[in-house]
Amino acid sequence: SQQGEEDPQALSIQEGENATMNCSYKTSINNLQWYRQNSGRGLVHLILIRSNEREKHSGRLRVTLDTSKKSSSLLITASRAADTASYFCARSDTGRRALTFGSGTRLQVQP
């Protein structure tokens, strides 16, 4: 199964700015999830959006899903230096019992 594509690969912004990361895929999905990985640490689940949902919010996070375009985006508003990390989308493909991860976006938030 193909890994998803994420863009940009790397993003550098100033504190207070918004950060947008995109994820594209080619399969049929049950849901799409976003994870965060701090340097040298494990992945932490951020948010899950089901295939019949279009938008979801959690604190400063906003996720959208467009199943017709097979794409999702993660928006982090009012970014903070502590948001510096790698962000991965992960899809739950129909009929598959493991998540397939995208290539990740490395976000650097400058204080």
Add this chain to the structure above:
Amino acid sequence: DTAVSQTPKYLVTQMGNDKSIKCEQNLGHDTMYWYKQDSKKFLKIMFSYNNKELIINETVPNRFSPKSPDKAHLNLHINSLELGDSAVYFCASRGAGANTGELFFGEGSRLTVL
């Protein structure tokens, strides 16, 4: 009270050696996974067990052998280590009846083969 714990965190060894990584979860989850993260940060599924039964076995060399003595533990044994096995190996778990839910990851085990 770490949810998913892996040991060791770091492992440096010579080519040809055999090594094991252990994983334990105290979340009461039924399904556990091993993922491999390479130097470019790509994460790839290797194995999955559900209640001690192997349910996913991706195209992984048979030098890699997972073992699940009970549903709270999933260990990974690697024989005849090669340079290309150098990576970070992550254990993860997922709750019962949650085929599509979130994964809980351990902190990773960084394997370096010299």
